[in-house]
Amino acid sequence: MNFKDKVYIITGSSQGVGKELAKQLCEKGAKVVLNGRNESKLQKVKKEFDLNNHSTLAIPADISSVEDCKELISKTIEEFGRLDGLINNGSITMNEQIEKMDGELFQKIFASNSLGAVLPTLEALPYLKKTKGSVIFLSSLAGVHGLPSASAYSMGKMSLTAFWQSLRAELVKTGIHFGICYLSFTENEKSKRMVTANGDLIPVPERPKFMVQSREKVAKEIMSMISRRKSKKVMSVIGKVTVFTMQHFPRMVNFIIRNVQKNKG
Ligand SMILES: NC(=O)c1ccc[n+]([C@@H]2O[C@H](COP(=O)([O-])OP(=O)(O)OC[C@H]3O[C@@H](n4cnc5c(N)ncnc54)[C@H](OP(=O)(O)O)[C@@H]3O)[C@@H](O)[C@H]2O)c1
Numbered sequence: 197m198n199f200k201d202k203v204y205i206i207t208g209s210s211q212g213v214g215k216e217l218a219k220q221l222c223e224k225g226a227k228v229v230l231n232g233r234n235e236s237k238l239q240k241v242k243k244e245f246d247l248n249n250h251s252t253l254a255i256p257a258d259i260s261s262v263e264d265c266k267e268l269i270s271k272t273i274e275e276f277g278r279l280d281g282l283i284n285n286g287s288i289t290m291n292e293q294i295e296k297m298d299g300e301l302f303q304k305i306f307a308s309n310s311l312g313a314v315l316p317t318l319e320a321l322p323y324l325k326k327t328k329g330s331v332i333f334l335s336s337l338a339g340v341h342g343l344p345s346a347s348a349y350s351m352g353k354m355s356l357t358a359f360w361q362s363l364r365a366e367l368v369k370t371g372i373h374f375g376i377c378y379l380s381f382t383e384n385e386k387s388k389r390m391v392t393a394n395g396d397l398i399p400v401p402e403r404p405k406f407m408v409q410s411r412e413k414v415a416k417e418i419m420s421m422i423s424r425r426k427s428k429k430v431m432s433v434i435g436k437v438t439v440f441t442m443q444h445f446p447r448m449v450n451f452i453i454r455n456v457q458k459n460k461g
Contacts, residue, residue, distance in 0.1 A: 197423030200225035203276040205268065207231045207259050207316055208286025210238045211385045213334070217283060217415040222250035224419075229272050230254045231286065259286045259316055260307035269319040279323040281330040281422060284313035284356075287349075289390045289400070294347045296393040302348045305391060309352025314359060321372070328371035330422050333360050335378045337435055340442050341449055344457050364427065373425040377418060380435030381408045407434060 204221050208214045210232030218228045222245060230245070232238045235256040242254040253275050257264035272279060288308040292301075313333055324331065338346050339353030360376040367374070381403055389397035409432045421429050430439045442449045 198225075199419075199423075201227065202280035203227045203229070203272065203278050204281040204283060205229040205231065205272055205279065205316065205320070206283045206285055207268075207312065210234060210241050211387055213379070213382060213411050213414055213418075214283070214285040215241060215385075216411040217285070217418055218245070218252070219250075220412075220415045220419055222248070222252065226280075227251040227253075227276050229268070229276075231257055231259070231268060233258050259284075259312035260304070262315055265315040265319050268316060269323070273323060278327060279320055279329060280327045281332070282316055282320045282324065283332045283334070283418070284316060285334045286312050287334070287352075289346075289388070290349050290392070291345050291390040291398065292392045293345055297348070298393075301391065301393065301395060305348035306352045309349055310355040310359075312352075313356055317359075317363070321367075321370075324372050325370050328373070330373040330375060330425070331363070332418060332421060333374075333376045334418075335376055337378060337380055337438050339378060340439055341453065344453070373422075373427075375421050375425070375427050375429070377421060377428075378430045378435060378439065379409075379414060380430075380432035380438070382414050382431070383408045383410050385411075 199221060204226055206214045206218050206228060209218045209230045218230055221228050230238055230242055230252050233256060238254045238256050242252055245252045253272065255268050255271050257268045259265060286308060288305045290305050317331055333356045335356045336353045338350040339356060342350040356376060360374055364374045384400045388400045390400055392398055414431060417429060417431060430436050
């Protein structure tokens with residue numbers, strides 16, 4: 197597929213997988229809308245892209261706000277005149293026990309992972325119909341089985357499967373491509389933070405190298421999903437084994453997760 201002059205919005209592209217995907221799309225000649233809530237961080241990233249003569253637009257927006265999402269799409273169309281793809285990547289990660297959380301924090305994390313993919317999609321659909329473009333949802337293994345200390349995150353990621361299934365069926369005649377990608381353990385940026393109770397932000401613990409997939413590899417796989425219009429992808433061997441086991445031996449997976457938790461006390 198030729199990405200040249202195609203226009204993509206990547207939510208949450210001021211760091212991590214989103215930023216790497218933006219880089220790879222730009223290198224193929226695409227125009228990319230960068231997004232995140234933190235405006236200064238976003239402008240810094242845009243400058244990096246400008247230095248490489250990449251065509252980008254930075255739009256600070258909270259993807260869990262209807263008004264912000266309307267602006268995200270309208271400013272994109274104003275600048276580039278078309279939209280070929282929306283990658284729903286923005287997300288707040290958490291590490292907190294449910295009993296320590298209040299409703300407001302739960303709502304914020306859930307919204308960024310669930311409505312944060314729904315709201316930009318709703319606004320983008322009319323433009324994607326014209327180009328028969330793509331909508332990609334970035335889910336997680338937490339979207340396959342709910343994980344402890346990640347309740348709001350798991351709920352948000354699992355809801356993406358339902359939304360993707362509904363859209364794929366309902367909008368089959370539009371020619372829009374809807375894809376969902378279940379990421380496994382992926383290399384994190386040093387600046388990545390997880391939310392705890394009281395809204396504190398803490399660094400993500402390092403994972404053993406053999407368990408993680410590089411951001412480059414993940415972004416490459418997403419590019420291939422777009423160009424081959426694939427509807428579903430599970431990343432990495434660990435991810436594939438987990439999903440297979442979950443589908444065929446769900447009680448075993450449930451047993452293992454509960455026992456790990458019991459042994460933690
Ligand atoms: N890394 C992994 O191991 C892993 C595993 C499974 C799934 N995933 C999924 O893959 C995607 C990328 O992960 P990552 O590790 O690259 O994440 P990350 O480093 O935490 O980056 C998240 C991005 O989302 C933005 N963001 C958060 N809330 C937002 C909001 N409400 N509105 C707009 N932007 C928002 C952040 O910028 P601001 O803070 O400035 O808003 C940041 O740019 C996520 O959907 C994640 O759930 C990752």
